[in-house]
Amino acid sequence: MELPTIYDPNTIEDKWYAYWLENGYFQSKPDDREAYTVVIPPPNVTGVLHMGHMLNNTIQDVLVRRARMLGKNACWVPGTDHASIATEAKVVHRLREKGIRKSDLTRDAFLGHAWEWTHEHGGIILEQLKKLGASCDWDRTRFTMDEAYYDGVIDTFIDLFNKGLIYRDVRMVNWDPVALTALSDEEVIHKEEHGLLYHVRYAIADAEDEWLTIATTRPETIMGDTAICIHPEDERFVHLHGKEACVPLIGRRIPIVLDDYVDREFGTGCLKVTPAHDVNDYDLGKKHDLETIDIFHANGTLNEQGGSYEGMDRFDARKAIHKDLEEAGFLVKTEDYTNKVGRSERTDAVIEPRLSLQWFLSMKELAQPALDHVMDGTVAFHPPKFKNSYRHWMENVKDWCVSRQLWWGHRIPAWFYGEGKDAFVVAKTASEALDAARIKSGRADMQREDIRQDEDVMDTWFSSWLWPIQVFDGLKTEEEVSYYYPTADLVTAPEIMFFWVARMIIAGYEYRGEAPFKNVYYTGIVRDKQGRKMSKSLGNSPDPIELMNQYGADGVRVGMLLTSPAGNDLPFDEKLCEQGRNFANKIWNAFRLTQSWEVEQDAAQRDSSAQAIVWMQNRVNEVLMELDAQFAEFRLSEALMGTYRLVWDDFCSWYLELVKPAYGQALDGKTYDATVELFESILKILHPFMPFQTEEIWHWIGDRSAPADALCIAPWPKVGVIDQDLLTHFETFKQLVSEVRNVRKENQIPHRDALVLHVDSGEGYPAALEAALIKLCNLSSIEQTKEKVPNSFGFLIGRSSFFIPFGDAVDADAEKEKIHKEIQHVTGFLKAVQGKLSNERFVSNAPDAVVVMERKKESDALSKLDVLNAKLKDLG
């Protein structure tokens, strides 16, 4: 057997993933075991894996693999989201490249193209998840537009409508005048842009040469003005209460209304109100019962309400009106101004707030249980700080606009039979709709062609809010949902806490009567070294697939997890993957070392080996216990770091060095078996983090040819009894070894020259580890002494003194220098302690235990100083 010195992940990762799939380890069926369910946050069906997915899914895989080893029935459900806007935009773009416009196609023809695109690109991302090792039950893969899923979404809409919670109303949407569709808030990018603030004066009606001046960034909308608003307590404008003003250029009379919404400090303190073209103005309009005048066409040109500007583009109209206002003496001044402008993510067009009829879900009542049960911890947030913003959002929850002017998605099951606002019915099929419409309208002769279905689809989130239920067909059958629901942990980004997490909790209570998951782990945002969010447009995101090719999937997994405490951003650096790869290499070489040993089954075990084994077993137990606590709190990077140090420091640097036979010598069978056993425990602990490599070594280290022997389904190690004293002694032992190494190094005594160590042992001296000490320090003997040994290097650890007699050459000055330095350190320490102890208020107020501790510190330091001073004297 030839094992390469460098671990090469590429040759083995695909092999093991195929093996896992072939043996169905990731498949889950309901049984007697406790279920551990995770539903994947479904990525966009046509998306490709980016670093955010890499992080998110690595975390899920770690949790799922650990649960599987803990004996739970682990079920990780994968799937994709139809992502209505993003996908439709991509399809429209592709059609345009072929010279086809969406408006030239029928709905069915367009959907044909969309499905074609979905089948072509859909699922790429799922294949990529396999590369990182994701242990999903692939037989359960779901898509939000699958027939059964689609059905459930439609049923939900109808159900909520029948409950009186869905209604139709006018609302201001983010309108993209280029794409001719409404956009959701998250598709609008707000950026600061330079513009002008126009100060325009309006004449007061029925008064002579009396004016008020407003400040606006959008003079082109003055044709839509239907009021002026001032602050009710603004003393500058008391005389205007109850009056009217005239719109410049056209002279139309509008009321002056009072509202404390107005910011008195901003501009002139007077606000023009254009209810049709600004969200805040719209609210003011509703509040004060103002007229709404829409002056734009859908494409952003002015309509017949725009008077002489009719047909002009909104930005041309702005210039024209600027000129006209100036010429007519209405423009007081302009000033440079920077404000936030919303632009469409897709077309970069400036968003126009626009009024339109939309479908809404009434939220207040639905949200209550979802709010209560997060606040009382039924659903636990990790980290809990996110509860604050969750509460804030839920307490002020607004009705949810669930319609989108798109074709790709779940079509709204509403059917119109006339022009009136209420001339519609909600029904699953055309024939049901026709029946209902005949009744509602009283027109028994109504025909199929007299009704037409709403063209719009639902917001994507209106399907994904059912995800934890619908992946188990839970709206229709109890068969699986009653076993797997509620799921255990949800791992997602805080950005979608409102869009998705909150709404899933709402749907969970509405349709299952309980929350969809017990824990929500919020990951951070992956950023580059400069702290910028990774994005395609910036081109600062490495391709996870390439990273995995370079560093191995295990290496990248470790790299990502090393620096990602829950809820904190993750400043990504390729160096981290390098660290992960180096770790994998370290493990590989530890394995190679054990394989290189010649084992003599019946040889006597060295005392040092026996000591090392007991200690290492205790360390493993200690880490296992820590891991339980860390996983319970989702402190994954700490869990990984603890494991990392267990392997690198404890196992490789201390344990293996202690048991390693001298060159050319054999190892006894007892130690070898114990080492293999320890190695196997370590592989189990590592497996959730580094599944591929651990599975590989697991199969080398023992005969695991039967499918039932795979590591990924091996039982998690049980925590044994922990001997705390032993662990403490070993820490002292480590210090001791370190001191001896220092003496060797500072005096250039090579390791091969054996030394004699004299010990004046005190409390805490690790006598039981002497054999280990002899081995690691290459001592010829350890001599007990009660006096200081002349002509020797010395050091103190705890209450024990150690001496190593000089050899031939000694640098007395260097030794003195070292002792001086230590005396300085101890004196400083003593001063601080004595300062406390001489403070009467400390002695009388502090708890006894603390005072006793301080006294002990004092006496330790004093005796240490005695020894050091004596040594100094000794050196002359």
Place this chain on the structure above:
RNA sequence: GGGCAUUUAGCUCAGUUGGUUAGAGCGCUACAUUGACAUUGUAGAGGUCACAGAUUCGAAUUCUGUAUUGCCCA
């Protein structure tokens, strides 16, 4: 503008109810290297815990204010 966070070593972060002269990983520096591993080993340096007050015998930790950076909402 409102709300919520953040600030500890060069970098990324721990630091549980106040009680060792504040820890880890990476990086850095020096030295080492025929026998697992240079994707390595041994050792070392490095911090006024953002700032200013307050409470306390005692504050990185609690309180107040200021600054900083970031997120969410408007």
